Amino acid sequence: MATLIPFTSSIRCLPPTPAFAATSKPLAVLSSERKMRVPYELRKGQSRLFHELPSGLSMEVIVQEGAKPGERTGDPPLVFVHGSYHAAWCWAEHWLPFFSSRGFDCYALSLLGQGESDVPPGSVAGSLQTHAADVADFISRNLALPPVLLGHSFGGLIVQYYLANIKSGQYSEMQGSFPELAGAVLVCSVPPSGNSGLVWRYLFTKPIAAFKVTRSLAAKAFQTSVPLCKETFFSPMMEDQLVQRYQLLMKESSHMPLFDLRKLNASLPVPSIPKSTVQILVMGANNDFIVDAKGLEETGNFYRVSPICVEGVAHDLMLDCSWEKGAEAILSWLRMELV
Template sequence: MSKVRIIRGQEWARPVRPVRREVVSAIPEPEQGRPPLLFVPGFGHGAWAFAEHWLSHAVSRGFPAHALSLRGQGGSEAAARTSLRSYVHDVVQAAAGLPRQAVLVGHGAGALVVAHALARYPARAAVLVSPVFGGWGTLGAALRRNPAGTLPAAFGGRLRLSRAQLFSRELPDAEARRYVSALGRASRRAQWQLLSGPELEPPVGDPPVLVLGSPDDRVVPPAALNRVARRYGSAPLLFPGMGHDLMLDARWREPVDALLDWLEKEPVAR
C-alpha cells in the first residue's frame, strides 16, 4: 500500500514565528512511567486555569502534568497576527518537548486547537473538555445567552464571558470573581477563525478521544457536545450542574477523576 504524504505549503512558505511559551509543570515523585498530560486552556484562559486544581490532582494520581499558556495569554509571549495555526504550533511544539508521548487535554476553544494538533502530533490520547468547535451556530447561542459580552467579539473586539456562563451557583462568588478577573483575550484573527476556520484533518494514529462536558454549560449547548463526541465515535461524559469551566467550578474533582480513570482503563493499555 502506498504512503500518503501531507504537504502543508503554507507552513513552509510562512512558518509560525516562535515565541517564549509559559508551561507550568508538576511531576510525581517517584516517576511512575505514566504518559504526561498537556493541558491546553481555552481562549482568555492561561495555564493558571489548570494549575489551580487539576495539575496537582493529576500528580497525586501519578501522572506528570503540564499546563500551557497559548501565545499572548497567561505568561506566554505575544506575537503579531496570531492565528489558530499559531496556537496549534504552540501545542505541537510543547508536546514534542515532553519526554514521552503525551495525552493532549484541551478546554473550550483550546479543545479545537487540540483537535487540529492531533493531525500533526501522534498523541497517546486526547480529552476535549467543554469543546468549542466554533461555527455560526455557536455564535448564535452565545449571543442569546450573553449578548453584551459576545457582540463585540463578532466585530473583532474582546469576548467577555460572564460568571453565569463559566460557573455554577455552587462556586463561591469571591472565587468566581477572581477567576473572571484573570481572563485575558485571544487574538482577533483566531476569534474569527473559530467561526469559519480550516477544516479538521484526521488525527495521526487514530488516538482514543474522550469528550467531557455539562448539560448545563451556557457556552456549549448539549447538541454541540454530542456532535463533537460523534465525530470521534463516542458519546460525551456529562456532569450535570456544572458550568463551562469544569476545571475551576465547585465540583472540579469529578471531571478530572473521570478523565484519569479513563486514561488508566483505556488508552494507557494500548
C-alpha cells in the same frame, strides 16, 4: 534548546526537579517580564517555565511533577491547552495538583498572547494552525513519551486540529507533522464545525441566552459583571468572592484575542480523520452555558465515541465548585484506556 535561566518574579517559583527525566527532556527556560498585572500564586510543587518557540517568542508553561508512589513509571505526561480568556493558571488551580498526585507529570501551556506568554509582533492573533504548531513544538522538544493532550473550549478545537495533522512520530518544521499522542481529552470543547452552529441554535431557541452569551464574550461584559461571569462560566452555587478572583485573572489573561476570527472560520470545519488510533475522550457539562448538548453530541459523533456529560458543573469544568467530578472521570478513563 535554550540555556536554562532561572525565572525571577514576585511570585514564588519552585525549580524543576530531576525526576522529570522519566517522561521528559529538559525544558527551555527563559527569563521574561511579567505580562499579567494580577499575579497568579503558584501552588506547592509547581514551577513556571518558558519554552522558546522557533519564532524566538516564549510560551509560559506551568509544570507540576507527578508523584511516583512505589516508583510507578510509564504514565503518559499530560499537556493542558486553555481556551479564550484563560491561560495556564486555570489548570494549575485544581487539576494539576489532582493529576500530579496520581503520578502524572503535568504541563499547562499559555498560548501566545495569553497569560505570561509573549505577544506576537503587531499583536496579530493566532490561528488553529499556529497555536497547534506551537503545542507540537513544545511536545517535540520537551517530552520523551507521547502525552495525553487536553483542551478546553476553543483549546479543544486546537487539540482537534492537532489530531487531524498527526502524520508521524517525529516533528518536522518543514513537513509540518506533529508528534504522536497517547490520547486526547476534549473538555467542553467547541465542536469541529466551530461555534456558529451554537450561536444560531441559541438565536432561534434561546434568544435571551444568545444575547447574554454575545454580551458576555464578544463584548467582554463578563469582565465587569460578576453575575454574568458566573452565569457564563460557573455554577450558581459558586461563591461570588471566588468568581471575582477568576474574573480578574481572566481579564488579565488575554493581551489579544486568541483567534483572528476570519482566519478561524476559513479553516473550519476541522478536517475529518479516519478511525483514529489515538484514544479520545469527549467530555461536556450539563450546566454548560456556552457549549450545548447538540454541540457535545456533534463532537462525539465526529470522533465516533460516546461523549460523557458531567452532572452539576458548568463550562469552566476545571475551576467550578465541583471540579473533582470532571477530574475523576478523566482519571477513570486514563486508567481504563491508557495505563
